[in-house]
Amino acid sequence: MSPRPTVGWFSGVLLCALVLAPCVASGQSAAAAPVAGSTVVDASGPTQLIESAANGMLRELDARRAEFRKDPTKLYGVVDRVLLPYFDVEYASRLVLAKHWRTATPEQRKRFNDAFYRSLLNNYGDALVEFTGDRIRVMSTPVAPDATSAVVRTEVTRSNGSRIPVNYSLRKGEQGWKAWDVVIEGISYVKSFREDFGAEIDQKGLDAVIQRLESRK
Numbered sequence: 001m002s003p004r005p006t007v008g009w010f011s012g013v014l015l016c017a018l019v020l021a022p023c024v025a026s027g028q029s030a031a032a033a034p035v036a037g038s039t040v041v042d043a044s045g046p047t048q049l050i051e052s053a054a055n056g057m058l059r060e061l062d063a064r065r066a067e068f069r070k071d072p073t074k075l076y077g078v079v080d081r082v083l084l085p086y087f088d089v090e091y092a093s094r095l096v097l098a099k100h101w102r103t104a105t106p107e108q109r110k111r112f113n114d115a116f117y118r119s120l121l122n123n124y125g126d127a128l129v130e131f132t133g134d135r136i137r138v139m140s141t142p143v144a145p146d147a148t149s150a151v152v153r154t155e156v157t158r159s160n161g162s163r164i165p166v167n168y169s170l171r172k173g174e175q176g177w178k179a180w181d182v183v184i185e186g187i188s189y190v191k192s193f194r195e196d197f198g199a200e201i202d203q204k205g206l207d208a209v210i211q212r213l214e215s216r217k
Contacts, residue, residue, distance in 0.1 A: 151168065
């Protein structure tokens, strides 16, 4: 059995694999929505969402890679534009906090949502600068017209040549399709963070965890 991936590995793959998968040509539909700059994200289906977001992200990376290497924080704005609207941070945070979400105040929930996402970017966003489209492959996912959930399978090639299966869970809500979990070699990112944060919250309290995440900004 392979060793359990670290939280850092989950975070890096969550950011890198979702937005830097190679784009398979797919036509835009009425659900496609332009965002700032030249990036257009097709949210008409799970596969289309990941592929078109990836295409836009990779295009901006290729055009500005030298700039991002000098100052990786400039990349965060691109991730905010391309990825954040299509990642259900609140739903993922709710599952990560589990029982603690139910007792958290609205202010604590918002602070955790914001701090959790920003912490991932600050700690692992630098790895995005060096990712290229040939590192990840996305498999097409047939989805029924009335489906409200789906899993998109991808394969990540590590620098040593080994291939890692990475599956993305998505759900369709009022705002369309959004990703909320990634499963690496059978281990859920949401479940991993729930275990890690749960133990820390039980020991120190939710406010202490939020403050720790906010301090990484």
